[in-house]
């Protein structure tokens with residue numbers, strides 16, 4: 678298997694700095710030599726501790742779960758791209774369904790994406806809320822992609838990663854993750870839509886990840902059957918042992 682990109686989205690976890698340091702160190706030790714790249718995305722408060730624990734590791738990079746889109750400094754509670762750059766962040770997650778549910782509109786997602794792409798690799802999350810037999814989810818995904826990507830300057834395209842995360846599959850059991858053959862169908866659709874919007878001649882170059890109840894038990898099948906370039910992992914990325922298994926299994 679070629680090297681994959683695995684995003685560890687810790688969300689609002691863990692509860693203490695010590696736990697964050699422990700998880701980061703354990704994953705570092707247990708995935709040493711693995712072919713895949715891991716992007717560790719802790720909450721902002723632990724970013725420096727995690728940066729220190731993974732410093733010098735060849736296969737692990739630092740990521741952020743969000744970024745603020747407006748310039749200036751009078752933005753209480755927000756974190757700027759400059760701050761993230763100075764902390765050593767390389768990737769930023771944008772448009773996660775939990776951020777969308779908490780108020781990030783399509784316009785905000787677009788602004789955050791453009792902000793992130795100026796200095797970082799950005800992971801744009803898209804995903805339908807539910808699946809029905811009429812296939813309306815295709816137009817939902819197309820709409821999300823269009824509103825985020827239209828008029829994206831060509832020079833940013835190389836920094837773009839799309840994470841397809843069907844909302845109905847997030848936070849469920851291993852068995853409820855999306856079936857690989859259904860994922861493969863959606864991956865073809867996303868590549869077509871993105872290459873149309875961005876006028877990309879070779880859709881194969883578009884990097885697509887899958888997220889939603891990925892575990893060490895289903896990761897390999899999802900990657901192989903779904904034809905994705907990597908995974909976005911939530912809960913399982915906080916369990917150092919299981920997560921490291923997952924990463925190594927993809928070698």
Ligand code: PGA
Nearest residue numbers: 847848889890910911912
């Ligand atoms: P999960 O979360 O792996 O816990 O389902 C994925 C995500 O929301 O990014």
